[in-house]
Amino acid sequence: MISDLRTRDSDQPILADICIIGGGAAGITIAHELIGSGLSVCLLESGGVDYDPPTQTLYEGITTGQPYFPLDATRLRYFGGSTNHWSGWCTPLMDIDFKPRPWLKDSGWPFSAEHLHPFYERAQHLCRLASYAYDRAPWPEDPPLPAFDPALIQRRFWQVSQVEPWDMPVSFSTAYRPALELADNVEVILHANVTSIEATENAQAVDHLRVSTLEGKTARVQAQYYILACGGIENARLLLLSDSVETAGLGNRHDLVGRYFQEHPHIPVGEVFVGSLLHDRLQGLQPHEHEEVVFLAGLFPAEDFQRRARILNTSIMLGDILPIQAEHPIPLPGRLLRYGPGPLSLTHSAPLFARSEQLPDPESRILLSHDRDSLGLRRPHLHWKLNDIDCETISVFTKLVGAEIARLGLGRVRVADWLREERPSFPPDLYGGNHHMGTTRMSEDPRKGVVDADCRVHSVHNLFIAGSSVFPTSGAGNPTFTIVALALRLADHMKDLFTLDHAYYSR
Amino acid sequence: MTAFPASVGKVLEGQDAAAFPLDTEGLSDIFLDPLQAIHLGRHYLDQHEGKAKPPLEWAALPLGQQSPPSRLAEYFAKTSRRDLQGGKVQLVDGWVMTPTEAGACVWAALSVRAIS
Ligand SMILES: Cc1cc2nc3c(=O)[nH]c(=O)nc-3n(C[C@H](O)[C@H](O)[C@H](O)COP(=O)(O)OP(=O)(O)OC[C@H]3O[C@@H](n4cnc5c(N)ncnc54)[C@H](O)[C@@H]3O)c2cc1C
Numbered sequence: 319m320i321s322d323l324r325t326r327d328s329d330q331p332i333l334a335d336i337c338i339i340g341g342g343a344a345g346i347t348i349a350h351e352l353i354g355s356g357l358s359v360c361l362l363e364s365g366g367v368d369y370d371p372p373t374q375t376l377y378e379g380i381t382t383g384q385p386y387f388p389l390d391a392t393r394l395r396y397f398g399g400s401t402n403h404w405s406g407w408c409t410p411l412m413d414i415d416f417k418p419r420p421w422l423k424d425s426g427w428p429f430s431a432e433h434l435h436p437f438y439e440r441a442q443h444l445c446r447l448a449s450y451a452y453d454r455a456p457w458p459e460d461p462p463l464p465a466f467d468p469a470l471i472q473r474r475f476w477q478v479s480q481v482e483p484w485d486m487p488v489s490f491s492t493a494y495r496p497a498l499e500l501a502d503n504v505e506v507i508l509h510a511n512v513t514s515i516e517a518t519e520n521a522q523a524v525d526h527l528r529v530s531t532l533e534g535k536t537a538r539v540q541a542q543y544y545i546l547a548c549g550g551i552e553n554a555r556l557l558l559l560s561d562s563v564e565t566a567g568l569g570n571r572h573d574l575v576g577r578y579f580q581e582h583p584h585i586p587v588g589e590v591f592v593g594s595l596l597h598d599r600l601q602g603l604q605p606h607e608h609e610e611v612v613f614l615a616g617l618f619p620a621e622d623f624q625r626r627a628r629i630l631n632t633s634i635m636l637g638d639i640l641p642i643q644a645e646h647p648i649p650l651p652g653r654l655l656r657y658g659p660g661p662l663s664l665t666h667s668a669p670l671f672a673r674s675e676q677l678p679d680p681e682s683r684i685l686l687s688h689d690r691d692s693l694g695l696r697r698p699h700l701h702w703k704l705n706d707i708d709c710e711t712i713s714v715f716t717k718l719v720g721a722e723i724a725r726l727g728l729g730r731v732r733v734a735d736w737l738r739e740e741r742p743s744f745p746p747d748l749y750g751g752n753h754h755m756g757t758t759r760m761s762e763d764p765r766k767g768v769v770d771a772d773c774r775v776h777s778v779h780n781l782f783i784a785g786s787s788v789f790p791t792s793g794a795g796n797p798t799f800t801i802v803a804l805a806l807r808l809a810d811h812m813k814d815l816f817t818l819d820h821a822y823y824s825r
Numbered sequence: 826m827t828a829f830p831a832s833v834g835k836v837l838e839g840q841d842a843a844a845f846p847l848d849t850e851g852l853s854d855i856f857l858d859p860l861q862a863i864h865l866g867r868h869y870l871d872q873h874e875g876k877a878k879p880p881l882e883w884a885a886l887p888l889g890q891q892s893p894p895s896r897l898a899e900y901f902a903k904t905s906r907r908d909l910q911g912g913k914v915q916l917v918d919g920w921v922m923t924p925t926e927a928g929a930c931v932w933a934a935l936s937v938r939a940i941s
Contacts, residue, residue: 588919720921721914731921738919 320499323510324531334360336812337541339512342399343798344784344805345547346490347444351809353501357816362510362529365396367491372532376691379698386702392752393549397508398491406478406487408445408799409452410438414621414631415793421628424678425791428762428771437803444802446479446488448609456608463602464726470623471722476614513693515560515568523780530693543812547784550754554684554787555698569775572765576684576757580676580792581750583708587634587672587716587737592729599728603636618794619715629711631794632674634719639668672712673751675794677705684757704744713742753797758787773808784808866934868918869927
């Protein structure tokens with residue numbers, strides 16, 4: 319069922335077994351998964367079903383440090399969340415992304431990639447993707463790739479759904495609203511802004527939520543379990559705002575909430591020039607449509623190479639391989655490799671683009687600013703900080719790709735200007751992927767993480783967090799596929815909890 | 826020079842060279858246009874003016890104008906292969922090259938300077 323707090327009759331507290339805060343990819347996945355579970359579920363969503371400027375302005379905030387998108391442009395505040403305008407790129411994190419990497423401080427998840435695989439396979443269906451294949455092409459006629467040394471470079475895919483009628487990536491609102499509308503054990507309440515999470519006196523549990531419409535109508539929500547699913551910036555903000563019992567913010571005894579903000583730095587890294595007969599060999603790195611899903615290929619540093627070079631994970635993608643136009647001749651030095659007719663002439667080029675992991679750094683963080691939104695709540699302040707290793711990773715991998723292309727005699731890479739310095743630093747046109755990660759990171763150790771391996775806030779026994787804020791590290795893959803996999807895992811966990819609770823009470 | 830950690834080179838060491846097919850023809854192509862080699866070599870020297878000398882081994886390259894071009898190409902192909910297997914690359918005007926290739930360009934630029 320879908321209702322609206324503005325027109326809801328009762329003044330009584332809203333009661334549920336499970337209350338989900340936020341209706342984006344994470345919140346919708348959990349609510350959808352709990353349909354027919356016999357549990358009463360309430361999903362509180364700040365916005366309506368359409369974009370609404372006054373609600374969207376609640377997302378404004380300030381940014382300092384590395385220049386970033388305005389905070390109200392990098393996410394959407396209505397039902398479906400940022401999946402209403404996302405690009406749909408999906409890929410699982412790689413095995414190495416979950417492992418502790420001794421050369422990277424604060425790396426390592428509490429579980430392995432293998433543990434998450436069954437959930438990724440289920441997420442595949444929810445994200446409307448094709449076969450579960452990311453390190454090999456699932457179509458028979460895959461063109462042979464250049465023989466990159468597998469100890470150095472590997473090819474992996476992203477999948478992007480194309481949903482009728484516009485061939486757009488799946489919107490979680492459009493796809494799952496009909497089922498939620500029909501569900502009798504789930505109530506989605508629109509225009510319900512959670513303004514604080516009120517803890518019990520000992521701060522070991524959530525007692526209730528305070529909720530408000532933009533017009534000032536308030537409500538109180540009580541549930542046995544609460545799941546915070548408002549996105550990577552807002553999850554931290556809401557915990558910091560919930561300071562009536564724990565003055566530093568709920569779940570923030572160890573000053574970790576909001577810290578370790580990570581993005582995926584996105585940046586052009588150069589151009590590859592290839593020969594007339596050889597550019598076919600790069601076709602396996604071009605987009606391919608299969609089972610009505612677009613597969614995008616990228617080059618990633620092999621696990622072994624990351625370990626030996628002591629870098630983060632990263633990826634390089636080729637843009638379209640196009641013939642070099644006479645009006646844009648190959649730059650002078652490139653003609654070194656013979657320009658003109660002949661099998662080894664450089665006749666085609668493609669831009670190279672990196673999307674990369676960022677080092678988790680406690681100084682890169684979400685804080686509360688002194689400005690207030692129209693609900694009277696302090697706005698978020700993002701201080702985005704990058705480190706030398708973030709830049710070094712992209713620099714080393716770009717040169718490795720260049721060296722491999724040279725070794726295979728395919729052509730030559732010319733790196734972007736900013737990479738030509740002896741000690742490169744990021745240029746101002748670096749941007750992120752609208753991926754907000756790490757601000758309520760996961761660790762078994764309460765001194766190192768806000769949530770445990772079950773995504774439960776350490777010390778607050780009935781509060782869970784869903785979304786990329788729980789990622790301890792972020793790999794080089796886009797986050798939402800992992801968000802959905804973790805949300806499915808959390809939904810299973812909630813069902814298990816109630817089975818256990820039921821067994822306990824019926825003894 | 827960006828040298829990947831020696832350990833990366835080690836990944837490649839002791840393995841059958843055939844496992845790392847190298848298009849020697851592609852590499853030797855660099856010598857088809859000596860003017861461009863000179864251009865790049867000058868670029869390198871400008872960039873490193875006063876900061877670094879070209880590595881000694883470059884000066885010792887067994888070249889001389891007398892060397893037949895095919896032997897030259899063969900020499901560079903061989904050492905370039907060694908460079909790549911050792912994980913070494915050099916940026917010259919943004920181009921990812923092996924140090925041997927870069928050395929060849931510098932050598933070409935220096936020989937012109939010596940003549941003129
Ligand atoms: C332009 C763009 C392109 C992107 N492309 C990709 C891509 O290709 N691949 C990828 O993996 N990711 C992509 N992303 C990121 C992706 O959209 C997010 O990772 C994903 O939507 C996060 O899901 P979520 O449920 O955690 O948060 P969100 O989708 O942000 O949902 C949070 C929900 O919580 C609600 N909410 C917030 N505060 C409150 C409150 N106080 N009370 C009640 N409700 C509240 C919001 O209204 C919203 O509906 C893109 C993002 C953008 C902006």
